[in-house]
Amino acid sequence: MIFFQQFYLDKEKDIAVDLCMEGDRLFYTIRTPNHHTGNLITNLARLCSLQTEEDDRGLKVIRDEIPCYYDGDNRKMYILRLGNTKIANIFPDGRVEMKASIPAISKTLMSQTRDYRLGVAKTIVKTYIRSECKFHTDLHTHMNGNLPPDALIALGIVRQLRYPYYYIKKLGLKCDPTQKAKLEQRRAETEKKLGETGLTGKYRDRRIDDHTFINFAELILGNPADAQYNIDRIRNSLTIPKDGQAVFADLEKVYLYRYVFTKGLPAEDPFSGINLALIPDREVLAYAEQMRRDRETERFGSNTLYQDLLLWIAREYRRRGIEYAEISDTALLNRDLFAARLREIHEVMPAVTRETGVMLRFLAGIRRIPLTIIRDRITPNDYLADNLQILRAIAGDPYVAGSDIIGEEINSILELRAVIRELVRIAGEHEGFVIRIHAGENDSLRDNVANSIDCVKEALAPGQPMPALRIGHGLYTCDLKTARGRKLLEDIKELGVTLEFQITSNVRLNNLSRLDNHPLRRYLRAGIACVQGTDGGALYGTDSIDEELSLEKLLGLSFEELKKMRRADERILQRSRQVFEQRMAAFREDCGAGDAEKWYQRRLEETPRITQDLWKESGRIDAAEELKELIAPLPEGLFPVVVAGGSFNHSGHRTVIREEDQQMIDRLLDTLDPAKTFFVIGHSLTGLEGRLAARNRGRFRIFAIVPTRISRAEKKRLQEAGVSVRISIESSGMGLYKSFAYEIFKRMNSVLLAFDGNAPAMNLIQEARNGRGKCRIFLNPRSRGLSEKAKLLEGYVRPLTEDADIAGVVEELR
Incomplete structure (x- = not known):
């Protein structure tokens, strides 16, 4: 053949x-x-x-x-x-x-x-999509998640970006002997420059490898024998894990891989004699050849990397018939970057729109919680005040459509009430300013959608109209069939709030498993404006066309329902054009032909700083300081049994302690061997985890994984329970699933016994299923939420019943 x-x-x-x-x-x-x-x-x-x-x-x-x-x-x-x-x-x-x-x-x-x-x-x-209901906007997407991996790889080659040694090792990429020797020599030089730091062991090694680079063009073109292998592995690193559902922690890691290309720097050693014909992948080659042609044109020849990203984002949108997109970007609120970013946008966007017909606008992204994925990078406590000062300076820019509260939804939006109050004030000063809040993405905080709307409404000044408010996701709320739910539907419609839906990211990030539970049709029947987004579609293997096809084929939306969404899509598109024209006229009058970067830097200097504390912490205290006498390493040589029986709940979800479940806890304590096993639980010691600690009486070692901030009541329970603790780098209990994965599922074999829980438990279960170590997962069939997860994970989980041989499984995996 x-x-x-x-x-x-x-x-x-x-x-x-x-x-x-x-x-x-x-x-x-x-x-x-x-x-x-x-x-x-x-x-x-x-x-x-x-x-x-x-x-x-x-x-x-x-x-x-x-x-x-x-x-x-x-x-x-x-x-x-x-x-x-x-x-x-x-x-x-x-x-x-x-x-x-x-x-x-x-x-x-x-x-x-x-x-x-x-x-x-x-x-x-x-x-195929009917023309009458074809969407022409992408109103929910993220800057560094837009471009497909092939385009990013091509950018890395053509722009000769530097690529870290850490990723070469992490992804198992192949280097020829010359490349390997060069990297090892550079690593030694980097280690010498690093000198003394507070980092030790693997954290120090990672810092060294993160700052040891190879020219990406050399990595691919300088080793043609392994080029296709390397491209395939790099491509996989630029989307979330594919062999099943992922969790938000996986998304954060993918962003780090993407930053090499979206925030990258040129390599210090140019690779001479680039021959693009050596690129073995035809899609990557096609992108690279067009990028090289662009560099020979007057319009795009002097583009920065950021401007190239905007150009290619617009070209990808043109291929899918998108005319307008609003892109969330945290760089617009970065003190060191924002002014240069706006200058770059103003320089390149007129030419981009002339070529593609696509209008790109931006939502300045505010993180709802500080990032924790990089252990030695500390987010300042006043970052929210800093963000808002910058936003005040740039809110009138024609390309800044508004703001966006982003990030994993693991805290109540009420913690950001003061931030929303400032956003509403800014919206009152700039007509058409959009406030978008990520809310209702998972089922742990079902009041976040209603509370987001209430926070905006209560912040309105006398006589101030409701700003353009959009809720990103809106998947989980109170039961819409109840009186409270019907009131929410009425408020959303009356206040003109728009809901945005991205079902692919919901499924792939473990927030949606049953499509028949999706609320979109109920919203449409209530006359609420609903639109589609992609959530940074390239991260999830989708785009605006696939998303619309999924709405039709997988959710079963009718032609008329899709037309309703198209009408909402069209209204926002027309309004955005009007706002842009008004703001551009004002910008030209204020800034004229001057340097936009310097102009915005001056505006920031003239903008008053916000001095108030914008966090509502409810008296939480530092766990590491308050529990220092309980902190201990996980025991070596013992087998971990993880119990989820109450700590992994939120949004008022209370674990019902059944007699049969209590008996199962008692049997565990009777049948397992404390010389061979230890237990790991959540920090709140509620439900069956509290029962486990109370009945243990010092026989087994029990470890609670604890967030960085806890309540005084949680401190007291932990001190009285006779447990040891591990302090997470996560500030919220809902993010602790990441630490369980890091401490256990990715390092050793284990057993997970899930008695109850909602979204935090689902993430814990998914991390156990995806972990490197073997984990036997037992789910309680009496818990409605867990039984649904069990159906989705058919073949990977076992029922947690009285005849489950936990001791036998522990012995098998030890």
Whole structure:
């Protein structure tokens, strides 16, 4: 057989179709090389009534022949069908005309379970959208999540960005001997420059590797033998994990990989004699060749990296028929970057819009909690006040559409009431200023949507109209069928609040598992304005077209419902154009032809600082200081049993302590061996975790993982319970799942016993399922939420019942 062509059934290049020709007969092989569980390929084969077999690497594949046809014009073509759905027309000259694809949502759910239950119609989707309901905006997206990995890789090559040694090691990239020797020499020099720091062990090693670089063009083009292998692994690092659902911690790590390309710096050693023809991947090559042509033009030849990102974001939107996008970007509130960013935007956007017809506007991103993913980078306590001072200085800029409160939703929006009050004040001074709040993304804080609206409403000055308020996600609220829910629907409609939906990111980030529970249709029936976003679609293997197809095919939205969303989309588009024209006229009058960067720096100097404390902390105290006598390392040589039975709740979700569950805790204490095992629990010691600590009587070592800030009541319970503690780097209890993953699931074998919980427990379970160590997960079938998770993780979890042999499993995994 002779290789003929290759294409993909999905946007992320996860489901590859290799075509080989034998005479006039065409054969295909479907591979899923990034999915080592085999769930994706197995479920796809079962769905399409096909058989799997193993390739030479031991991975499952599907192989079959593609029939040949002649159409009415005597054109010869091969037609690939899966599940009685036409996938592609394949022509003898190698052209592939795609007719259907597999959305990222369906692919994720197929990867997550061994028992996939969605049908063909919701898995293999025809890629057609009626013109009357085609959306033309992306109103919920993020700056560094927009571009597909292939475009970022091409940028790294053409701009010769530096690439850290740490990522080469982390991703298992291949270097030739010359590259390896150069990196080791540079690493030694970096270590010498670093000198003494407070970092030790692996943290010091990471700091050294993070500051040891190779020219990315040299990494790819200087080692052509391994170029495709390296591109494939780098591409995978630029989207969230694919073999099942992920959690927000995974998203944070992907952003770090993307920052190499979106915030990168040129390598200090230019790589001479760049030959783009050595790029083995045709999509990366196509991007790189156009980027090189751009550098030879007057319009874009002097672009900065940031300006190239804007140009390519607009080009990607043009391909999908998007005319207007609002991009959330925290850099606009960075004291060192904001003025230069605005200058770059003003310089390049007129040319970008002339070429593409796409208007890009920006929402200045305010983090709802400080970042904790980098252990030695400390976010100042006054960062909110600093953000708001900068926002006051730039709020009238024509390209700044408004603000956005972003980040993982693990704290109540009421903690940011003072921030919202300042945003409403700014909106009162700048007509058309958008306030967008991420709220209702998970089920832990179901009051956040209502509280967001209330915070805005109560902050209005006398006579001030309601600003343009948008809620990002709005997936979880109080029960909309109750009197309280109906009141919320009335308020949203009356106040003109717009809700934004991004279902692919909801599924892929473990916030949505059952599509039939989605509230979008109820909102539309209530006459509420709803729009679509992508949430930075390239992170999730989606784009605006795939998102709309998912709304239609997976949520079952009707033509009329999609038209309602299109009308809301159109209203925002028209209003944004008016606001931009008004602001641009005012900007030209104020700034004239002067240097926008210097102008904004002067404006910031003239803008008063906010001196008040903007955090509402409710008297929380420093856990490391208050519990220092309880802090201890996890014991070596003992096996961890993680118990989730109350600490992993939020939003008023209270664990019902049943007699049978109490008996199970008692049996654990009777049957496990304290010389071989220890327990790990959450910090609040509620529910069955409290029962475990109370009945233990000092026999087993029990460790509670504790956030950096705790209440005095939590301190007292921990001191009285006779437990040891590990202090997390997370400030909120809802973020502790990351520390459980770091301390246990990624380092050792374990058992997880989940008795109850909502979103924090779901993230804990998902981290256990995704961890490097083997974890046997037991879920309580009496908990409604956990039973739903069990269905989605069919084949990966076991029922937590009285006949569950926990001791036997512990002994097996030790």
